[in-house]
Amino acid sequence: MKRLEDKIAIITGSGAGIGKQIARTYAQEGAKVVIADFDEKALQTTVNALQEQGYDALGVKVNVAEASEVQAMIDDTVEAFGRIDILVNNAGVGDNMQAAAHVEDATWERVMNVNVNGVMHTLRAIIPIFIKNGGGTIVNMASITGLTGGRGGLAYTASKHAVVGMTKNVASQYGPEHIRCNAIAPAQVETEFSARMTNVDPFGLEIATRGVNLMPKAGQVQDIANIALFLASEESAYINGVALAADAGWSAY
Numbered sequence: 566m567k568r569l570e571d572k573i574a575i576i577t578g579s580g581a582g583i584g585k586q587i588a589r590t591y592a593q594e595g596a597k598v599v600i601a602d603f604d605e606k607a608l609q610t611t612v613n614a615l616q617e618q619g620y621d622a623l624g625v626k627v628n629v630a631e632a633s634e635v636q637a638m639i640d641d642t643v644e645a646f647g648r649i650d651i652l653v654n655n656a657g658v659g660d661n662m663q664a665a666a667h668v669e670d671a672t673w674e675r676v677m678n679v680n681v682n683g684v685m686h687t688l689r690a691i692i693p694i695f696i697k698n699g700g701g702t703i704v705n706m707a708s709i710t711g712l713t714g715g716r717g718g719l720a721y722t723a724s725k726h727a728v729v730g731m732t733k734n735v736a737s738q739y740g741p742e743h744i745r746c747n748a749i750a751p752a753q754v755e756t757e758f759s760a761r762m763t764n765v766d767p768f769g770l771e772i773a774t775r776g777v778n779l780m781p782k783a784g785q786v787q788d789i790a791n792i793a794l795f796l797a798s799e800e801s802a803y804i805n806g807v808a809l810a811a812d813a814g815w816s817a818y
């Protein structure tokens with residue numbers, strides 16, 4: 566028996582990077598996966614690759630910052646598969662490492678709209694479905710910046726602290742409904758995430774990365790997908806409301 570046999574899983578931001586690897590790992594473990602991303606080309610490439618390997622994958626174009634699009638994603642999934650068991654809130658964007666004195670309004674709004682409002686939108690839409698189904702599992706992608714203070718810009722750090730807060734709030738309030746909500750807090754993972762940042766704040770970058778040489782190593786997408794698999798599976802049934810640092814011990818110092 567595979568670890569996610571016949572489970573239905575939505576993974577946001579799964580057209581690329583960490584989310585894409587989580588989707589592949591879930592599919593390998595028997596889940597039917599929904600590749601939800603606002604990059605249509607990336608999501609279609611991912612869906613095609615999974616289907617060619619014989620996995621059940623549905624592509625849904627969604628901007629998680631838009632509540633109506635999130636609702637449509639949930640409705641499309643229920644229509645296609647009849648049920649939802651697992652939600653991975655992985656879509657997220659960076660803040661160009663802007664320190665507090667240099668935060669641009671547009672950066673603040675974009676980061677909050679995607680990283681915070683996006684997670685709220687999916688939680689609000691999925692929880693009633695999970696309650697009706699008798700339970701469900703949520704995995705939120707936070708960041709080590711959600712557990713520490715100085716390793717990112719102001720907006721990104723605030724947004725990932727909010728993700729950790731939402732994780733604990735949902736676990737605490739809906740645990741009795743058999744809903745589990747946990748977060749992963751990765752350090753640096755090798756994806757296109759940093760390359761997507763433009764016009765980086767030199768001051769913010771310098772102070773946020775001054776401890777990077779103490780990080781034993783960067784993570785690979787499979788390292789994070791393995792944790793997301795554990796948190797989605799029954800093996801973590803007794804874990805609820807935690808934010809697991811995935812940083813090779815970097816923040817333990």
Ligand SMILES: NC(=O)c1ccc[n+]([C@@H]2O[C@H](COP(=O)([O-])OP(=O)(O)OC[C@H]3O[C@@H](n4cnc5c(N)ncnc54)[C@H](O)[C@@H]3O)[C@@H](O)[C@H]2O)c1
Pocket residue numbers: 577578579580581582583584601602603604607627628629630655656657658659679683706707708709750751752753754755756757758759761
């Ligand atoms: N890479 C890292 O070092 C790192 C470290 C800690 C946490 N994280 C977090 O992990 C998550 C995934 O990061 P990644 O490194 O794979 O990034 P990535 O940029 O490689 O991939 C992110 C994916 O999310 C999609 N996306 C972005 N905004 C979206 C939106 N509004 N709606 C739907 N889809 C959207 C993108 O199109 C892309 O396919 C993010 O939440 C990020 O904050 C990344």
